């Protein structure tokens with residue numbers, strides 16, 4: 001049995017009482033075995049966390065690892081033009097190798113910023129490379145192949161055959177779902193209504209029930225998108241998903257900005273999950289989701305960065321800060337989205353979204369050992385008085401303050417050095433391959 005002892009930490013537990021105290025954490029294999037003021041135990045590894053803060057691993061519930069390589073390639077555009085002219089041709093140009101490099105680059109950035117779990121959208125081709133990168137890196141993910149068998153415009157660079165999309169998805173599910181004791185789980189990933197036929201959506205629903213896996217899609221992010229859904233399917237987007245029977249606790253919807261009152265009720269009443277991506281929503285000028293209103297209706301909200309070309313970082317600290325600030329500005333009310341609530345969305349909210357709240361999201365005995373050591377002794381976080389730790393984490397801390405990241409009881413970054421991925425190799429490969437990918441993508445433009 002492998003044992004890691006973290007000592008003298010300020011532990012932000014996120015347990016029911018939201019206890020924060022100085023103490024030790026004993027990790028045995030992939031679980032948190034004990035938490036106490038002082039633990040006397042022999043361990044294979046001791047991490048001295050004196051003057052450091054230990055938090056539950058951050059959970060981002062909507063990521064496109066496949067797009068990390070395209071950072072900076074598609075700035076200052078609105079969603080549909082951004083997708084059709086840039087992102088889809090770039091994804092279509094992926095080879096197995098470039099997709100692997102993109103995924104590894106994204107996972108490296110996420111681990112270095114204290115994110116330990118994601119829900120990922122995959123891409124249409126070569127998604128297995130993303131599974132392999134997640135597996136090799138020790139990262140935790142719920143993910144699947146992106147499905148796109150329809151285009152209201154007629155054609156796009158990524159369109160695929162319905163049956164092929166379904167068969168490939170099921171093949172990946174059978175190979176990867178519950179791999180490494182559930183560290184990797186499958187989710188069906190129909191991209192969004194306007195790129196999916198009704199047949200595909202219905203089949204996805206049936207299969208997700210058959211295999212008890214989640215469905216991950218984008219919904220009501222952009223005004224043009226919901227207009228196309230209305231013209232094409234004759235009703236509002238969320239009403240349509242509800243009518244097809246997709247809504248429920250197994251469905252996670254990224255964005256949910258353009259909802260009417262009825263749609264907000266559908267989401268809250270069915271237990272459908274929302275992945276809020278504030279920086280992406282601002283950069284693509286999509287709008288601002290009504291998160292405080294959805295929270296007041298008891299909707300399950302979590303946070304995420306979306307993808308590198310619409311953000312342009314995968315930094316949960318930045319998402320937390322923006323999630324708080326935009327609502328205060330929108331509602332002219334500084335009391336909405338307080339730091340404690342935002343930090344809850346980044347931890348417990350994400351665990352609930354993953355259907356893993358009994359295993360993740362807080363530092364408690366018996367839970368999986370996904371924990372992050374942060375050094376708040378940087379000038380932008382000082383003074384480090386203990387009472388204001390959550391304020392520091394949400395409003396002041398940065399990804400670079402993360403010192404050590406542990407996932408499933410394994411140290412994947414120690415003192416900012418990645419242990420499962422070769423950072424310098426990833427940097428070199430990404431820089432080497434990007435020009436070739438962009439040139440190739442130009443040929444996929446439709």
Ligand code: GUN
Nearest residue numbers: 191192218221280306310
């Ligand atoms: N909607 C459909 N595909 C995408 C995507 O790749 N990114 C974002 N932000 N929205 C989408």
Ligand code: FE
Nearest residue numbers: 218254306307
């Ligand atoms: Fe997205």
